[in-house]
Amino acid sequence: MRRSQLFAETLRQAPADADAPGYQFLLRGGFVQPLAAGIFTYLPLGMRVKEKVERIMREEMNAIGGQEVVMPVVHPAELWQETGRWYSIGPELARFTARGDRQMVLAMTHEEVIADLLRRQVQSYRQLPIMLYQIQTKFRDEPRARGGMIRAREFTMKDAYSADAGEEGLDRSYRDQYEAYFRIFRRAGIEPVVVGADVGIMGGSGADEFMAILPIGEDQILLCEACGYAANRQIATFRKPQPGAEQQASLEEVATPDAATIAELAAFLGIPESETAKATFFMAGDRFIFAVVRGDMEVNETKLANAVGAADLRPARPEELAGTGIVAGYASPIGVHGVTVVVDDLVAASPNLVAGANREGYHLRNTNYGRDYTADIVTDIASAYAGAPCPRCGEPMRMERAVEVGNIFKLGTRFTEPLGVTFLDEEGREKPIIMGSYGIGVDRLIGVVAEVHHDEKGLIWPESIAPFQVYLVGLDLDDEAVLAAADTLYTQLQARRVEVLYDDRHERAGVKFNDADLLGIPLRITVSRRTVAQAAAEVKRRSETATRLVPLEEVDEMLAAHAEAPVTVGNI
RNA sequence: CGGGGUGUGGCGCAGUUUGGUAGCGCGCCUGCUUUGGGAGCAGGAGGUCCCCGGUUCAAAUCCGGGCACCCCGACCA
Numbered sequence: 001m002r003r004s005q006l007f008a009e010t011l012r013q014a015p016a017d018a019d020a021p022g023y024q025f026l027l028r029g030g031f032v033q034p035l036a037a038g039i040f041t042y043l044p045l046g047m048r049v050k051e052k053v054e055r056i057m058r059e060e061m062n063a064i065g066g067q068e069v070v071m072p073v074v075h076p077a078e079l080w081q082e083t084g085r086w087y088s089i090g091p092e093l094a095r096f097t098a099r100g101d102r103q104m105v106l107a108m109t110h111e112e113v114i115a116d117l118l119r120r121q122v123q124s125y126r127q128l129p130i131m132l133y134q135i136q137t138k139f140r141d142e143p144r145a146r147g148g149m150i151r152a153r154e155f156t157m158k159d160a161y162s163a164d165a166g167e168e169g170l171d172r173s174y175r176d177q178y179e180a181y182f183r184i185f186r187r188a189g190i191e192p193v194v195v196g197a198d199v200g201i202m203g204g205s206g207a208d209e210f211m212a213i214l215p216i217g218e219d220q221i222l223l224c225e226a227c228g229y230a231a232n233r234q235i236a237t238f239r240k241p242q243p244g245a246e247q248q249a250s251l252e253e254v255a256t257p258d259a260a261t262i263a264e265l266a267a268f269l270g271i272p273e274s275e276t277a278k279a280t281f282f283m284a285g286d287r288f289i290f291a292v293v294r295g296d297m298e299v300n301e302t303k304l305a306n307a308v309g310a311a312d313l314r315p316a317r318p319e320e321l322a323g324t325g326i327v328a329g330y331a332s333p334i335g336v337h338g339v340t341v342v343v344d345d346l347v348a349a350s351p352n353l354v355a356g357a358n359r360e361g362y363h364l365r366n367t368n369y370g371r372d373y374t375a376d377i378v379t380d381i382a383s384a385y386a387g388a389p390c391p392r393c394g395e396p397m398r399m400e401r402a403v404e405v406g407n408i409f410k411l412g413t414r415f416t417e418p419l420g421v422t423f424l425d426e427e428g429r430e431k432p433i434i435m436g437s438y439g440i441g442v443d444r445l446i447g448v449v450a451e452v453h454h455d456e457k458g459l460i461w462p463e464s465i466a467p468f469q470v471y472l473v474g475l476d477l478d479d480e481a482v483l484a485a486a487d488t489l490y491t492q493l494q495a496r497r498v499e500v501l502y503d504d505r506h507e508r509a510g511v512k513f514n515d516a517d518l519l520g521i522p523l524r525i526t527v528s529r530r531t532v533a534q535a536a537a538e539v540k541r542r543s544e545t546a547t548r549l550v551p552l553e554e555v556d557e558m559l560a561a562h563a564e565a566p567v568t569v570g571n572i
Numbered sequence: 573c574g575g576g577g578u579g580u581g582g583c584g585c586a587g588u589u590u591g592g593u594a595g596c597g598c599g600c601c602u603g604c605u606u607u608g609g610g611a612g613c614a615g616g617a618g619g620u621c622c623c624c625g626g627u628u629c630a631a632a633u634c635c636g637g638g639c640a641c642c643c644c645g646a647c648c649a
Contacts, residue, residue, distance in 0.1 A: 012598060012610065013584045017642050028583095037641065092648075109649065143573075143647050151648085159649090197649090207649080218648080314573095314646080407649055439649060475608060510609035517609090528608065538608090 003503040022450030023148030038145025038153035048467035064176040077103035106139040133160035149447030156442040189462030211402035226395035234302035238388035243350040249366040260329030277355040279331040284310030288339040300383035330356040343375035406440040459520025471521040475528035486527040
């Protein structure tokens with residue numbers, strides 16, 4: 001491809017609304033063009049990257065027995081009503097009315113459709129196992145798209161679904177996907193960490209997330225370097241400190257004016273925050289949830305939601321406290337009524353904590369679980385934190401921000417049961433199919449690679465997904481000998497099936513070199529009056545600063561030899 | 573959905589406080605010169621100043637109401 005023909009206008013300055021550096025380069029280089037918040041057009045350069053990422057995914061999915069399908073983006077509402085997600089998922093599920101008042105949804109995921117497909121096609125255990133995948137558009141009306149390609153509303157996902165006759169089969173499919181995922185991410189140039197995850201709206205029995213550690217990540221993960229424990233903060237546990245062993249003392253009200261926060265309270269009384277109890281209030285639908293953790297810890301909303309069996313939790317509004325006996329800022333479970341009380345197990349085990357008196361300006365010393373109050377649920381609802389002791393080995397854990405680039409779920413019968421997706425086993429018994437679901441965000445992966453692989457000048461694509469393998473810079477092209485040499489090399493490289501972008505524009509050297517750096521193509525080859533005088537071309541790797549001269553007749557041979565590299569797609 | 577910010581030519585911005593009919597840099601077009609790290613000179617094209625309404629002799633600027641986009645939080649396979 002000649003640069004003069006390529007539809008890619010590079011920008012010297014990044015649009016002001018792009019903050020992440022990798023995303024800025026994707027915009028400046030002409031890889032993608034935003035249409036609206038979280039909705040993008042892929043331009044030719046971006047399309048080439050996307051195509052290569054998808055090719056890797058296809059290869060790895062095919063390698064574990066996956067078969068490709070494409071399912072619709074528009075689904076009838078009835079299917080989503082059958083699984084209940086029509087009702088349980090909020091406005092992020094985009095709904096619209098088609099002709100004749102038919103309710104439709106835009107696919108945010110495809111479990112319903114795949115389950116329906118299996119329901120229609122599978123009758124016998126002899127047809128199982130099945131592994132299907134697609135690379136297809138999804139739409140999620142996210143409350144807030146951000147981070148460029150990392151969190152889009154319309155995006156492309158590689159989603160795979162396994163159908164097995166039993167748990168052992170699911171374990172095997174899950175393991176195959178797990179390993180394929182590592183191969184996909186490594187080939188695309190990132191090294192993810194796998195963390196245990198919450199099953200969220202997917203339901204099912206287990207889930208792992210593939211996380212790319214990045215400061216712009218929206219997720220937080222806890223990692224133990226000593227034993228390898230890794231978990232999303234949403235579900236991460238930690239070894240709780242030993243509660244104090246002192247005797248229970250008698251309850252005592254103490255005036256604590258203007259001490260409505262734990263920090264103020266601890267400072268006022270001259271005690272550590274760990275000797276206090278913190279109360280927070282949530283609504284799970286119509287249920288009022290009163291949650292208590294030790295003062296130095298935070299409530300983990302995911303754990304709390306799971307503890308009370310709620311799909312959704314939101315902070316309670318002040319007016320919702322009316323009639324419960326709760327006084328915000330001075331709250332404790334003592335004297336409250338009509339609410340579901342959930343107490344963290346550490347609080348329940350800790351003697352003589354300072355807690356609110358449910359009276360403006362007063363707290364209680366020496367509150368004790370069991371003696372002074374009880375709870376509907378006592379369990380772990382505290383959030384793990386940086387430095388928290390590992391639940392397995394007790395060593396302090398690291399907390400990192402990360403982007404979820406892939407996830408795998410053991411769905412079990414979450415979708416096949418309500419939809420009646422069954423098969424007959426060897427004994428002629430009807431059983432629900434056991435499913436797994438496995439997703440990778442294609443655009444998000446590209447966005448993550450861009451964030452990981454760049455320098456101050458631009459992108460540095462891994463060879464495996466670079467839009468071109470070679471950026472051929474022609475300088476002094478008004479010199480006929482140089483033009484002929486550059487054109488010849490271009491033709492030779494194309495004949496070798498090397499993907500080459502030939503900068504034949506009438507631009508100055510600086511412009512071309514800077515564009516080459518911005519676009520991040522792995523190899524730059526320069527032909528100029530200077531190099532032609534030595535019958536050579538200058539070769540430079542984007543990832544390195546060194547250049548070297550290679551005789552013109554050897555350049556295409558050199559690249560052909562290079563084609564052996566295992567991770568490479570294409571002919572270089 | 574709460575808090576904050578921003579909407580002015582393709583991109584980056586000034587102008588808004590104190591109303592007077594739109595400007596700078598980059599990019600783009602033409603010509604000449606230049607030519608290994610974002611050239612110089614000369615000439616030129618390009619803008620419903622986010623939208624609607626109001627105030628005013630006069631609105632990018634003041635007032636009201638929308639919308640869009642960005643950041644933080646909430647939310648999130």
